[in-house]
Amino acid sequence: MSDPSTTDAARRGFASYGPVEDWQADVCVIGGGAGGLAAAAAVAERGLKVIVLEAGSHWKPPEFVQDAAWAYRHIYTEQGARSAVGNAVIPVPGGKGVGGSTLINSAICFRTPEPVMRQWATDHGCHRMAPEAFSPHLDRVWQTLRVVINPVVFQRNNNLIFKRGADRLGLPGQWLARSAPGCVGCGVCYLGCPTGGKTSADRTFLPEAVDTGNCTVHADCRVAEVEAQGDRVVAVRGALVDPTTLDDVGVFTVRARAFVLAAGPVGTPKLLLGNGLADPATCGAWLYLHPATGMLARFPEEIRPWNGVTQGYYVDRWERGYLLQTYTASPDQTYTGMPYSLGEDLLRAIADLRHMAMAGPLVHDEDSRGGVSLQGMTYFLGDGDRRRLLAGMRECAEVFFAAGATEVYPGIVGGRPVRSPGDVERAIPDTVAARKIYLYASHPMGTCRMGADREQSCVDPDGRVWGLANLYVADASVFPTSLGVNPQVTTMAVGLVVGGVVAEAG
Numbered sequence: 001m002s003d004p005s006t007t008d009a010a011r012r013g014f015a016s017y018g019p020v021e022d023w024q025a026d027v028c029v030i031g032g033g034a035g036g037l038a039a040a041a042a043v044a045e046r047g048l049k050v051i052v053l054e055a056g057s058h059w060k061p062p063e064f065v066q067d068a069a070w071a072y073r074h075i076y077t078e079q080g081a082r083s084a085v086g087n088a089v090i091p092v093p094g095g096k097g098v099g100g101s102t103l104i105n106s107a108i109c110f111r112t113p114e115p116v117m118r119q120w121a122t123d124h125g126c127h128r129m130a131p132e133a134f135s136p137h138l139d140r141v142w143q144t145l146r147v148v149i150n151p152v153v154f155q156r157n158n159n160l161i162f163k164r165g166a167d168r169l170g171l172p173g174q175w176l177a178r179s180a181p182g183c184v185g186c187g188v189c190y191l192g193c194p195t196g197g198k199t200s201a202d203r204t205f206l207p208e209a210v211d212t213g214n215c216t217v218h219a220d221c222r223v224a225e226v227e228a229q230g231d232r233v234v235a236v237r238g239a240l241v242d243p244t245t246l247d248d249v250g251v252f253t254v255r256a257r258a259f260v261l262a263a264g265p266v267g268t269p270k271l272l273l274g275n276g277l278a279d280p281a282t283c284g285a286w287l288y289l290h291p292a293t294g295m296l297a298r299f300p301e302e303i304r305p306w307n308g309v310t311q312g313y314y315v316d317r318w319e320r321g322y323l324l325q326t327y328t329a330s331p332d333q334t335y336t337g338m339p340y341s342l343g344e345d346l347l348r349a350i351a352d353l354r355h356m357a358m359a360g361p362l363v364h365d366e367d368s369r370g371g372v373s374l375q376g377m378t379y380f381l382g383d384g385d386r387r388r389l390l391a392g393m394r395e396c397a398e399v400f401f402a403a404g405a406t407e408v409y410p411g412i413v414g415g416r417p418v419r420s421p422g423d424v425e426r427a428i429p430d431t432v433a434a435r436k437i438y439l440y441a442s443h444p445m446g447t448c449r450m451g452a453d454r455e456q457s458c459v460d461p462d463g464r465v466w467g468l469a470n471l472y473v474a475d476a477s478v479f480p481t482s483l484g485v486n487p488q489v490t491t492m493a494v495g496l497v498v499g500g501v502v503a504e505a506g
């Protein structure tokens with residue numbers, strides 16, 4: 001398979017553009033992330049010419065700079081400042097560049113849980129997501145990403161210590177499957193994988209698309225306008241972006257027979273709403289986030305949490321509505337990511353980072369409510385989700401103590417370090433308000449929900465925007481509900497499904 005970063009004919013970027021560009025294809029995909037690149041592969045392999053337009057740049061692994069400030073500016077959407085506001089403020093990072101959020105994700109892979117597929121098919125009429133229909137696409141994603149469990153030698157202390165605690169408590173813990181067959185545990189997944197060990201979408205689905213001879217990817221192209229005539233989209237237009245200054249320096253137009261929006265669960269509804277192509281009652285109306293929190297635990301031995309697989313181990317509490325997952329980040333991301341409002345104790349803990357382990361719960365949204373509008377993102381953590389998050393925090397603290405922690409920092413504003421397992425219930429009570437919890441979310445979903453009922457969905461069961469004959473959505477926006485597990489595999493399978501429909505429609 002070719003490396004798209006070296007296949008210049010298929011790889012267009014800022015340096016190869018004039019001030020005004022006009023392009024034509026059978027199909028135009030807007031957004032080069034998990035869903036968009038899988039959709040492009042599905043279209044290209046059926047013989048149609050496809051252009052992928054991506055707002056960010058097309059990076060090669062050695063070009064990633066191991067520095068949070070560089071990464072936020074160049075490979076994070078909204079320069080890393082994207083957040084949702086409601087009864088709490090939640091950072092919601094997303095990736096930018098060919099590969100989308102897979103450029104900065106931890107590579108965790110889960111198949112879509114079977115009960116979720118059944119619910120989507122039965123309650124929402126998404127027959128293409130029924131287990132029998134969807135599973136072959138999940139199999140293909142698994143194979144294309146070359147999903148593995150990374151060797152223990154690369155997991156290192158942060159994962160091993162959590163496994164030790166979970167084993168001592170007899171909890172259902174497992175190594176996380178990851179799309180990182182070449183991972184060497186350098187711990188900087190969120191800054192772009194510098195070794196190419198991660199099989200992000202730009203290194204997997206894009207080469208599959210390019211190798212057909214039918215796909216070109218145009219980086220540094222931010223779509224703003226989607227022009228419809230009657231019930232058909234005829235063109236998209238936007239700005240050619242200078243990747244150094246981030247200034248708009250030219251314009252482009254793409255004409256095609258069909259268009260696929262894959263600008264992610266925030267970008268896609270904004271394009272639809274901004275161009276008056278969907279009803280705000282159903283577009284952007286449902287936002288799920290998998291609200292999560294990060295906890296630190298001090299150990300007598302050195303953990304050096306910046307070292308090793310970023311997210312290698314988890315405790316499966318899906319039945320209870322949450323997962324406990326380890327996580328690590330580079331020290332500069334840890335410093336910038338932890339809010340000062342958590343107080344002096346936590347800042348002192350971060351100063352002693354080499355003795356700290358990190359993990360936290362991620363919740364399957366059930367009663368939270370959120371949305372995306374042209375003004376931004378709102379999210380109100382529901383009472384049940386808040387309680388599940390706190391239950392996950394308590395269990396996470398127990399795992400840390402079982403592993404030998406001397407102190408646990410729960411990530412509650414004004415909270416004090418917990419010093420013994422007997423104090424966990426008192427220190428993390430069910431009464432903590434949402435605004436006092438350190439929340440974080442990197443899995444927006446559901447903002448252009450798929451469904452058979454036009455009043456309750458934004459796209460039909462083929463992924464076509466209601467009311468428009470040739471405009472589709474193929475990203476995590478279309479999930480009818482929250483998923484409960486990390487979403488990249490499901491998103492890519494959605495891309496394959498919708499891409500197949502688009503190609504068959506001609």
Ligand SMILES: Cc1cc2nc3c(=O)[nH]c(=O)nc-3n(C[C@H](O)[C@H](O)[C@H](O)COP(=O)(O)OP(=O)(O)OC[C@H]3O[C@@H](n4cnc5c(N)ncnc54)[C@H](O)[C@@H]3O)c2cc1C
Pocket residue numbers: 030031032033034035036053054055056077093094095096097098099100101102104105106107108109110190221222223224262263264265267268271311442443444474475476477485486487488489491
């Ligand atoms: C820090 C982080 C860690 C994560 N870890 C994991 C993990 O370990 N496992 C997992 O399963 N999931 C993980 N995820 C989530 C997963 O990566 C996403 O759910 C998935 O990539 C979503 O795919 P998508 O196609 O919907 O959007 P994206 O992959 O985000 O792609 C959208 C693309 O559209 C582009 N775009 C937006 N607007 C425009 C426009 N107007 N014009 C042109 N292009 C545009 C964006 O620049 C972006 O490249 C993580 C996410 C983040 C942010």
